[in-house]
Every structure is written in C-alpha cells, then in structure tokens.
Amino acid sequence: KLFFTDYGNAAKVERCDMDGMNRTWIVDSKIEQPTALALDLINKYVYWLDIYLESVEVVDYQGRRRQTITKGRQIRHLCGLAVFENYLYTVNSDNLSILRINRYNGSDVQALARLDNAKEIRVYQKRPQAAARSHACEAEPRGTPGGCSHLCLLSSSYKARTCRCRTGFILGSDGRSCK
Secondary structure, eight states, rough: OOOEEEEEOOOOEEETTSSSOOOOEEEEESSOOEEEEEETTTTEEEHHHHHHHTEEEEETTOOOOOOOEEGGGGGGGEEEHHHHHHTEEEEEETTTTTEEEEETOOOOOOOEOOOSOSSOOOOOOOOOOOOOOTTSSSBBBTTOBBTTTSSEEEEETTTTTEEEOOOOOOOOSSSSOOO
C-alpha cells in the first residue's frame, strides 16, 4: 500500500495500491493541513502532523481508532515525521532541532540535537528486515520485472501486478509490452 496526505480542497489522509488503484480516504474529517506522515509497519498505524490544527494524530490502516498524540502551538513549526520503537521523531523548523515525542501519550518531548537545515527526518536501524516473500514483480528469466517491458507495480496484493509504460509509450494489448 501507498499512504499519502492531501490538503487541497478537502484535506485527507489516503491509501491506495502501489499501482494507484483502490484509492481510499482513511481520514477525511477534523483535518485541515496534514503535512507529514509516518507508518508503524509492525502495528499498522498511520501518524500525521496537522500544522493548522496544531496536532499529531494516529489511526490504524483502515482509519479506525483515531487518537490525538499531542496538541499545541509547537506543532505549527514541525516538519517531517518518523516512528521508531516508542517514539515519534520530527524536526522543529523554527529552531532546527530534532524532537523526540512519546508516541503513546505525547509526553516526554525532548530536543535531541540541532541542525543547520532540515525539513525531513528518517530513522534507519541495523536490525535486519524480515525477508520479503516472492511477489508478482520479481524478475522473470528474461530479466523483465513481472514480465513488464517498462514498469511493474504491485497491485491489490503481492501476487498481483499492473504493467505501466514510461511517458511517450502506450501499453500493448497483451498488458505487458509498451509501444
């Protein structure tokens, strides 16, 4: 799945399949300007910053169990969001500090370091990720991913795929080759 925010005419947090299909709104009320998003891949939660409502909130992947983690004027200056273990990490664009916030109750807010310039944050860990299962976009014997001549995008599950073409090409009737 792909998760993203939109604060155009109607602000929302959405998800879709990697090929852009099955687009679903998971948050579409009491939201104004969602500017950063982070995923808890293990527990399947979506966290986001809303700088207009000055809040950090969370829902599960289906948009249920919504909770406010923290609220207040300091949220207005936050950008970027990452989750790791018990904490959310973000950047305060006002004083360029990295903040750590307890993701369960919003307490224990701590400035960890200052930076010269930052707008985004990522957490990397050495612990190995679980091995990926085989999927529909794996390279076939002739080397094409999922049998697609240009792009292979996972669809509704790891067993399904959609072929797409680069700009200037159209997908052939076989659904795999680009012309």
